[in-house]
Amino acid sequence: MNELAGRSAVITGGLTGQGLAIAHELARLGANVAVGSFVREAAGRSGDAAAYPDPEEIVAVRDALATHGGKVFAGHLDVRDTDAIRQFLEAAAGVCGAPDILVNAAGTTAEQPVSGHSDELWLKIIDTNLNGAFRMIREVLPGMMERGWGRIVNIGSTAAEVGWKDNPAYCASKSGLLGLTRCVALEGAPRGVTCVMVSPTWVETELMRRNVEQVAAREGKGRTAAELMAEIAAQNPQQRIIQPDEIAALVGFLCGERAKGINMENIKVTGGALW
Numbered sequence: 001m002n003e004l005a006g007r008s009a010v011i012t013g014g015l016t017g018q019g020l021a022i023a024h025e026l027a028r029l030g031a032n033v034a035v036g037s038f039v040r041e042a043a044g045r046s047g048d049a050a051a052y053p054d055p056e057e058i059v060a061v062r063d064a065l066a067t068h069g070g071k072v073f074a075g076h077l078d079v080r081d082t083d084a085i086r087q088f089l090e091a092a093a094g095v096c097g098a099p100d101i102l103v104n105a106a107g108t109t110a111e112q113p114v115s116g117h118s119d120e121l122w123l124k125i126i127d128t129n130l131n132g133a134f135r136m137i138r139e140v141l142p143g144m145m146e147r148g149w150g151r152i153v154n155i156g157s158t159a160a161e162v163g164w165k166d167n168p169a170y171c172a173s174k175s176g177l178l179g180l181t182r183c184v185a186l187e188g189a190p191r192g193v194t195c196v197m198v199s200p201t202w203v204e205t206e207l208m209r210r211n212v213e214q215v216a217a218r219e220g221k222g223r224t225a226a227e228l229m230a231e232i233a234a235q236n237p238q239q240r241i242i243q244p245d246e247i248a249a250l251v252g253f254l255c256g257e258r259a260k261g262i263n264m265e266n267i268k269v270t271g272g273a274l275w
Contacts, residue, residue, distance in 0.1 A: 003256045005030035008097040010089070012079055012136060013037050013106035015053045015061050017205035018155060021244035022103050023061075025252040027068035031101065034092030035061065036077025038106075071096045079106050079132025089139055098147070099140045101255050104133040104177075105155040109211065111166040111218075122169045129173035130180070137184055141193065150193035151255040154181050155247070158201050158268060158275050174199070178266055185264035194263040196254055201270040202232055204241040237272035 009026045013019035014035025023035045038052045053061070062074040073095040078084040093099070108128045110121055133154055144150025159167065160174040177197060184195040202208055212232070213225040223231075233241050247269060253259055254267075 001028070002030035003258075004101070004252075007031045007100040007255075008034070008093075009101035009103065009255065010034045010036070010092060010099045010136070010140065011103040011105055012077060012132065013155075014103075015058060015074065017105075017207055018200075018203055018244045018247050019103070019105035020061065021248040022105060022155075022251045023065055024068070025245070025248035026101065026103075026255060027065050027070050027072070029252050029256070030070060031255075032071040032096035033065055034073040034088075034096045034099070035065070036075055036088050036092075038078055039076040077106070079104075079135060080127045082135055085135055085139055098143055100144065100147070100149060101151045101153075102136060102140050103153045103155065103251060103255075104136055106132055107155065107173075109167065109170040109207075111211075111215070112169070113166050114168045117168060125169035126173050126176070129170070130176040133177055134180055137180070137195075141184065141188060144193045145188060145191035148192045150188060150191075151259075152184060152188070152193065152195040153251050153254055154195070154197045155251075156181075156197040156199040156266065158199055158270060158273070160197070160199055160266065162275050164275060181266070182264050189263055192260075194254075194260065196262055196264065197266045198247060198250055198254070199266055199268045199270075200242055200247055201236070201268075201273045201275060202241055203247060204229075204243055208241075235273070236270075240271065242269055242271060 009031045011019050011023045014023045015037035023033050027033045058074050062072050065072045073092045077088045154177050156177050157174045159171040160178045163171055181195050181197040212228050216223050216225045216228045
């Protein structure tokens with residue numbers, strides 16, 4: 001299937017988790033793909049450095065994506081830095097061409113109650129999840145509109161519409177992303193550019209597993225991370241956890257020609273769950 005043959009896609013957060021699954025799906029559909037994530041080497045000694053891929057993993061991801069037959073670019077991308085974004089996009093365009101598709105999958109989260117929430121953590125989450133998507137869109141939207149075709153997919157969350165205890169920054173960032181999605185959709189519509197948000201519930205990724213481990217350790221109730229994962233699955237009406245390839249399949253369709261009438265929507269993938 002080569003529905004996206006000749007198209008160029010940029011996926012932020014594309015070296016891990018949902019972003020990586022989406023990159024594989026778009027490459028399978030024939031697109032050239034440029035994937036970028038914050039790299040462990042750049043994270044230095046920060047406490048969350050282990051959450052990011054290292055340079056060797058970037059090479060492995062690039063090689064795996066190349067097996068689909070298209071052009072691939074992979075590298076460090078800090079969506080909190082406009083200069084870094086421009087450098088990444090310039091290098092990516094040199095390999096894959098000007099972006100026709102943008103998937104904003106880069107994101108971060110951390111649990112902290114509103115009372116006592118640090119400015120540093122609040123700003124980090126907002127700057128990554130919301131401001132990062134804005135910066136990426138600002139760079140690629142004019143070119144898409146000029147060429148008369150574009151697809152922008154923002155990876156949101158049920159948190160955009162449902163509050164969750166100890167997650168104010170994450171919920172606020174995803175609510176803001178929904179508002180941004182709607183504005184971009186209106187701006188791009190006359191020029192063949194669509195913008196939608198895909199909002200999953202829990203998705204079984206390394207990020208989810210790491211968060212669950214932290215919650216289990218913090219609660220100190222003797223529950224293992226595996227037991228807590230099972231509880232989360234049991235709370236879903238389908239009695240399971242959504243998988244990354246399910247999100248990728250939907251994004252792949254939304255990036256194609258047949259989805260040109262789907263615009264300004266917030267599409268939920270939840271199995272019937274509210275959160």
